[in-house]
Amino acid sequence: MTYLHHVLDHLRKDLRLEWRSRDSINGMLFFALLVVVVFGLAFDPAGYPTTTRQISGGVLWVALLFASITALNLSWARELRNQVLEAQRMAPAPASALFVGKALANMLFVLVVEAFLAPIFIVFFNLHVLGNVWLLALILPLGTWALVVNGTFFAALGLRARNRELLLPLLLLPISLPALLAMVQATTGVLTADLDAIQINTWIKQLVGYDIIFTTICILLFETVLNAE
Amino acid sequence: MEQRNPTLRSVGWLWFGIAVAVLVVGFRQAIFLTPTDAAQGDAGRIFYYHVPTAMLSLIFPYLNFAASLAYLFWRTRDPLKALSADAFALASAEVAVVYASITLITGSIWGRVAWGIWWTWDARLTSMLLLWLLYVSYLMLRRFSATGQSQTLAAVLSVFAAVDVPIVYMSIRWWRTQHPAPVFGGGPNSGMDKSMLPAFFWNLAAWAIWGIFILIFRFALQRRRQFAEQEAALQAIEASLEIPQ
Numbered sequence A: 001m002t003y004l005h006h007v008l009d010h011l012r013k014d015l016r017l018e019w020r021s022r023d024s025i026n027g028m029l030f031f032a033l034l035v036v037v038v039f040g041l042a043f044d045p046a047g048y049p050t051t052t053r054q055i056s057g058g059v060l061w062v063a064l065l066f067a068s069i070t071a072l073n074l075s076w077a078r079e080l081r082n083q084v085l086e087a088q089r090m091a092p093a094p095a096s097a098l099f100v101g102k103a104l105a106n107m108l109f110v111l112v113v114e115a116f117l118a119p120i121f122i123v124f125f126n127l128h129v130l131g132n133v134w135l136l137a138l139i140l141p142l143g144t145w146a147l148v149v150n151g152t153f154f155a156a157l158g159l160r161a162r163n164r165e166l167l168l169p170l171l172l173l174p175i176s177l178p179a180l181l182a183m184v185q186a187t188t189g190v191l192t193a194d195l196d197a198i199q200i201n202t203w204i205k206q207l208v209g210y211d212i213i214f215t216t217i218c219i220l221l222f223e224t225v226l227n228a229e
Numbered sequence B: 001m002e003q004r005n006p007t008l009r010s011v012g013w014l015w016f017g018i019a020v021a022v023l024v025v026g027f028r029q030a031i032f033l034t035p036t037d038a039a040q041g042d043a044g045r046i047f048y049y050h051v052p053t054a055m056l057s058l059i060f061p062y063l064n065f066a067a068s069l070a071y072l073f074w075r076t077r078d079p080l081k082a083l084s085a086d087a088f089a090l091a092s093a094e095v096a097v098v099y100a101s102i103t104l105i106t107g108s109i110w111g112r113v114a115w116g117i118w119w120t121w122d123a124r125l126t127s128m129l130l131l132w133l134l135y136v137s138y139l140m141l142r143r144f145s146a147t148g149q150s151q152t153l154a155a156v157l158s159v160f161a162a163v164d165v166p167i168v169y170m171s172i173r174w175w176r177t178q179h180p181a182p183v184f185g186g187g188p189n190s191g192m193d194k195s196m197l198p199a200f201f202w203n204l205a206a207w208a209i210w211g212i213f214i215l216i217f218r219f220a221l222q223r224r225r226q227f228a229e230q231e232a233a234l235q236a237i238e239a240s241l242e243i244p245q
Helices: A002-021 A023-043 A049-090 A095-124 A133-157 A164-192 A197-226 B006-033 B041-058 B059-077 B079-115 B123-144 B150-177 B194-242
Strands: none
Touching: A002 A023, A002 A095, A023 A049, A023 A095, A023 A164, A023 B150, A049 A095, A049 A133, A049 A164, A049 A197, A095 A133, A095 A197, A095 B150, A133 A164, A133 B079, A133 B150, A164 A197, A164 B079, A164 B123, A164 B150, B006 B041, B041 B059, B041 B079, B041 B123, B041 B194, B059 B079, B059 B123, B079 B123, B079 B150, B079 B194, B123 B150
């Protein structure tokens, strides 16, 4: 029970920090919007509706992935000011509570961005979803968690590195490729209605498995990373 | 500084000699003695380099994973043993990247001749590429991270990579098998003709011996670097003690 309290305290602190500055969400939202605009200019989505449906799952996830990478570094850089992180290391609270709280906060930020981005995306890409739209309400959070949990972990891992902004995508992308494959395939399957329900189901199950496995490893190894000297 | 051990040194030279000798025999078997493949012509001979390096490039990541786990276990209990485990992890990751690169390059050359294209997103090719990417990112982390931390962080990343490899393998197999059958045939012809066996096994042995040689050579080099760093740190401490207060 105390563990849950620690997690909630960390989550509340991160949410309050974000509420006062709104740096992460604004930055991510504008960045994702720019990526969508660039792809829109490149492909002429209104002219080719079938092609658009086939590629827009990938475009959406690429926009979200790059946008969340920009925010993930920021979320740990906040802890560096005034040696807050050193204080966290000395605190008797379990280290993984800090990680879980921050991952949940990042997850909420990205979900907010998705909530704003999805309607814009549908309008810009002139999308008519052919499959079951409500499945996206399941795929988007699962995929976001897969990106955010590993992203928060690797941002902490590269925190003291020489060029951490460069290091994070270099580590996060290769590890996340199976999750990216699953979420892009599931999203495209829903948008085009090309995949039958069983196949989409299997991709979702893979995402769930990926989320569970990597959340466990992150929680187990976070203390090692935090105290790596 | 560690004393150079003359016995180990001559064993190393002997191992190197054996590696070169077996490589030469393997080359002779593969290029001159084995009959030309009826379907593929002389291009088929790259098989004797491609398949052994591919098989070996799947073994070195396991060594890296085991060494990283050993490092994480010994990190606080026995730092000296942990250092040597770390050196071994680095060496095996580098050899894994080298062998995976050779596999990708030779496979690509063969693909150009046999299929007419350098690359296709087939299940095997994609999973090999992802394996290569994972271990390149491991080496990048070792290069970028701050000194003093890099061993621990690299060991943590190695655990992630090792967990990721089976997931990659399964998800890509699923990704490709749901599509219609691959255009260029699933994989190598099942089973091998008897005339191909000697060339194949000589090359497998040769590349295994060579891989172990560069692995241990790189390990020894890294150990020597670690000793030099320790020596430098010790001298710095001693020098700081001699300053009159």
